Amino acid sequence: MDKDRRVPERYEPGEGCLTTAVRLPVRIVVLVLVVPVRLVWDAVAALGRAVHRTALRPLGRGLAWLWHTLVVLPVAWTWRTLVVAPLAWFWRSVLTPVGRGIALLLRGLGVGLVWLGKALFVWPWVALWRYVVAPVGRGVAVVVAWLVRYLVVVPARWLYVSVLTPVGRGIALLLRGLGVGLVWLGKALFVWPWVALWRYVLAPVGRGIAAAVAWLVRYLVVVPARWLYASVLTPVGRGIVWLVRGIGTVLATLVRWILVVPLVALWRYVLRPAGRALAAVVTVVVREVAAAFGHCWRVAGIISRAIGRFLGTVLRWVFVKPVRWVYRTVLTPLGHVIRNGIWRPARQALRTARETVRQTRQELRRALFGAPREPQRAAAVPPRREPGAPGTRTLGSSTTALTKD
Template identity: 75%
Template structure:
């Protein structure tokens, strides 16, 4: 037994490592994928760089130039020509030649005559005809109709209604006496008692001739036979189920549990490892190919710089710049000074010739300058014995 107070140490949790399939598959897959991916990445980076360069240096300026040319040479002249040569003349011609004449013709030849005809002919005639028709209708239709309704139709209708009510009452009483009352008496005193007796007899016969024998047959014959058939069917079903279970189900389950499932899990694990490693290898190799592509690009850039750029820089810095400075200081500057001296000499010569031929130019009269006003002096300081007013000043 362990001593009291000493705590049992919990073992460290087991960290499973990578399986043998992963270790075997990883390196070959990565090598193969790297070999396949590096050229693709190099070509991809080269095409991307070329595409960016072409887009930046050729396509964008060309597109802007074409857009400017299209707008300047086609759109603006076409719009101006359409607006100036088509829309404006057509609108003016339509308004001048069609709209204004049609409006004047409509107002003069149609609207004005129709308005006069309606106002001075049709409206008064219509009002007169309406008044005459209303008077004739009132005298020939309304007044006779009122008299006929009041003195002929109303009394006649009242008499016909009284006769119809009396005839209806008589017909109802006669119908009851001839049809309803005999049938009611026949049903109440003959048919109903006979029907009840027949129903009782039929019910007794059905009970003792059908129901009682059927109950005895069900209880004494059909029920035992059904129980026996059910027992036989259950036995046969049990035997069949047992046979199917031990012949089909148990072998299939055992095959699945002990053969197919382990094999499937192993295959799934292997396929999963392979797919995972291929995906990881693709990602890693794509990144490595990117690094390699960048290194190759930098190498090519450095090589081009040392082959072309650096010699040109050296030639510009060591040869062309001193040569240009020498040409500027030894040739161009003296030539400029000589040209400047010659130009000044020519100017002086022209000035002397002009003075000899036409005389010296008159000097412009000097403008009389006004003497600036002196600023007023500061006011004397006020004391107790002095005053600022003119009357009291000393």
């Protein structure tokens, strides 16, 4: 509310003439365009709030109640009654006992099958292994071990110690001597001649050839190439570089003064000032249009509220005030007159007539059937007490023979 009642902002000092010239026409045009929109917006908003408060919210509550009453509760009751309860009863009364019986039956059947399997397949084989196969196997193993020991192991050990070991040692000595001789012969035939040839012939000849080739390469290739580089190629390269540099300088100067300088001058003195001016104009126009829209929207709100208050005042003075005056001046006194002059006497007369009819009916009943009997009260039963015999015991006397005076 306070934001909508703000006064328009004053012009800021230092603004240009363009801003001052654009602001007022733009705000007038925007105000003319925005006021109908704001009026329609406020009317639609008020209508929407009224419809939501008076129609949509009760309708939604009613639909929710109808959905809960007509759909959710019947479906839930139907589900519980037709599905859950029968399934629970079926599970509790049928499936559970049947499952327990099947489990007991399967358990007994499993125990019987296990016992039968052991009796048919386990116990006979265990007895056969324990009382037949194991003793026979032990005896056979003892016999076979004795035979292997005295028929194989003892002769093999004697043969190894007495025959094979001396023969093997002799063969090893013979082969070792033969190997030493063959190695010496191989060195004498294949290694030492080639070593002498390399050391005393090929190496000196290779060194001489390498020295000759190096001298020839130095004085036939390196020295002429160095002279050619220093005396011919270097001056020619420097001349080519100077020529290329001069051509590049000339071309750069021509491009600079023919293309770059005019383009820079065009950008600096024409395009950039024009762009700045255009940007300033567009910025001012856009800013003023946006500010005008905001300001005019607030002003349109004030106008819309004023129109609404005016219409409310007119409606109050045209309809509400007369209706209130008629109700207060005419209908209220008339209602009081009707209540005090007609309704209360009529109600009192009706009450009196009803009481008279009731009394008349009671008198007729008493005359025809007599007065109703009053209920008789039952006599009170006296409390039971001890009999007053002369021989009763009291605090000051005794009935025993020892203490009697």
